[in-house]
Amino acid sequence: MPPTLRCIAIDDEPIALDIIKAHAGKVPFLDLKRTFVNAFEALTFLKTETVDLIFLDINMPDLTGLDFAQVVGNKSLVVFTTAYPEYALQGFELSALDYLLKPIAFGRFMQAANKAYERLSGDSKKSPFVFVKDGYDWVRINLDELQYVESEGNYLTFQETGKKALTRMTITEAIDLLPADQFMRVHKSYIVALDRIEKIERHQLTIGKAQIPLAGSYRDELLERVK
Template sequence: MNVSCIAIDDEPAALAVIEEYTHLVPFLDLKQTFVSPKEALAFLKKERVDCVFLDIKMPDLLGTDFARILQGQTQVIFTTAYPEFAVQGFDVQALDYLLKPIEFPRFLQAANRVYAQQSQRVEGQGYIFVKEGYDWVRVSLGEIQYIQSDTNLLFIYERSRRVITRMTVTELLRILPPERFLRVHKSYIVAIEAILKIERHQLVLTKTTIPIGESYRESVERVLLG
């Protein structure tokens, strides 16, 4: 599944960065870039896209006002050099907020969040892409049993394979649906549907057991036991 998108920024150099990054992500389909938000609005009246990468501080129209016009029509990811707009950004239900200069790993996190949401709507299951070595690997959310972290590496255990990617637990949690995955330890995330038994200090899955961290016990019991 491809995620269609456009980018809007009054600075051509900033648009060039977004364009370069979208070409590196296999599921992003960049339809067009705009330096004028008014031209972008005209385009969106004729063609629907899944996501808009949107600058905030622009002379013709603030990105936050642009997002209010679009609200409910498409996902918005703000790209801005001004952190003070963050609250306004999330007030208009932006999916993410990227601060310039944008690093590619952070851009990829935001792209994965869009992909996960779109794939859940279209396929009812959801996928993310992670980088394993030099390759991009599609991981089905429904196949994941648990994730184990080791420094900046994540080991994603599916039913029939293991995928290794360079990412932190915090970064992955930003793109995983919270209703399906639960952090149970500083080093472990577990798929809720994979849990077979809750013991005093651990969770039992089909092929392994996962420890419950003391500081996570209360939240684990609240989510799993109600």
């Protein structure tokens, strides 16, 4: 189990906070201490409590998320959450860790959480990874060992070199979770690691001992990306 990151969430919309609370409850290394609909109450909380990570809405009354982040400074990592993509540039100018656009998919949320873990644990120089739930356990998937992801209904198999993990997740969530520069969807049921492909044929590709179907709609993009 990875170290726990203390976090809070701030949003003037209770429904948005419920989504973050549900997502955080699925991540083994996030400890969501409190949620706030009032940014000033959150500032009061931070006067006596230390948190590692803040999920922060931008468009809030009285005190915007951008203003809040300036007040907090670099005491905590900030992940902005908003329905307005035009705020992204301002968010990153404030050294935000990430920027999540509502409605927030779990896969994208998990990606931001993993980024926070890497930053705070000093693990950024090691192989990137994600955590997925396998039964009652949380399993670390090392991305440099991940060969492909196979979908069957609402379950996915993450196939690493020599081991695999089965998790309840959609393939769309997996696409959001995995780095787009390393992985690509090649079929309605498969995502592959581009640097693990050994052979590309007309309707399939080979990774290790696995023969993976290649849909025609993805073939041209795949050939372009592996050049």
